Amino acid sequence: TVKAVIAPSILAADFGDLAADAKNVIDLGADTLHVDIMDGHFVPNMSIGAPVVKSLRKHLPNAFLDCHLMVSDPEKWVQDFANAGANNYTFHVEAHADPSALIDKIHAAGMKAGVAVKPGTPVEEVIPFAEKADLILIMTVEPGFGGQSFMPSVMPKVEALRKQFPNLDIQVDGGLGLNTIETAASAGANVIVAGTSVFAATDRKAVIEGLRTVVNA
Ligand code: DX5
Ligand code: ZN
Numbered sequence: 545t546v547k548a549v550i551a552p553s554i555l556a557a558d559f560g561d562l563a564a565d566a567k568n569v570i571d572l573g574a575d576t577l578h579v580d581i582m583d584g585h586f587v588p589n590m591s592i593g594a595p596v597v598k599s600l601r602k603h604l605p606n607a608f609l610d611c612h613l614m615v616s617d618p619e620k621w622v623q624d625f626a627n628a629g630a631n632n633y634t635f636h637v638e639a640h641a642d643p644s645a646l647i648d649k650i651h652a653a654g655m656k657a658g659v660a661v662k663p664g665t666p667v668e669e670v671i672p673f674a675e676k677a678d679l680i681l682i683m684t685v686e687p688g689f690g691g692q693s694f695m696p697s698v699m700p701k702v703e704a705l706r707k708q709f710p711n712l713d714i715q716v717d718g719g720l721g722l723n724t725i726e727t728a729a730s731a732g733a734n735v736i737v738a739g740t741s742v743f744a745a746t747d748r749k750a751v752i753e754g755l756r757t758v759v760n761a
Pocket of ligand 2: 578579580612737
């Protein structure tokens with residue numbers, strides 16, 4: 545069966561001391577770093593772009609950088625992120641007319657490809673790409689902001705995917721922490737994005753280990 549992947553979201557890190565904060569969670573046991581890219585158009589907020597990924601890559605040569613593009617034109621940034629050193633490029637199914645072609649383009653650029661769905665988008669929209677993509681991201685909050693509440697109402701989407709695809713990497717993102725991980729893990733999620741719950745914790749290591757233990761149970 546699938547293994548837990550714990551992916552702290554650097555949206556909740558200290559952007560003024562980003563490399564150190566990112567390195568800290570890796571040293572404490574995180575598997576990957578989740579990097580949230582927002583364009584102020586697909587979502588009502590802005591964050592960071594490829595130049596920050598490039599800088600992070602310089603400071604953390606071996607980190608797996610999992611980039612989540614909450615942008616209206618995901619095709620436009622593929623090469624920039626590949627050049628910056630991104631390992632995974634996840635785009636929203638709502639933002640592209642031909643997800644299959646975009647997955648090919650991401651793979652051709654040397655990155656893994658993920659496909660994301662917002663809470664209001666039916667899982668049927670991503671099922672056709674679950675074999676071709678390297679991961680499917682089921683959003684557990686409305687994308688745009690960290691620190692929101694986990695939406696248990698989307699768990700049937702995770703359950704439906706897990707039932708059809710026993711080996712698929714199913715990512716959940718938004719409101720994950722020690723209080724919500726049980727719900728997400730029992731639905732079948734194994735790639736866990738956690739921003740606030742990790743970066744705001746006094747014991748970050750305990751949170752990372754706690755999330756992993758529940759997923760792998
Ligand atoms: C939301 C982002 C998330 C966010 C999660 O739009 O995609 O990755 O950083 O943050 P928490 O874990 O604080 O909900
Ligand atoms: Zn995200």
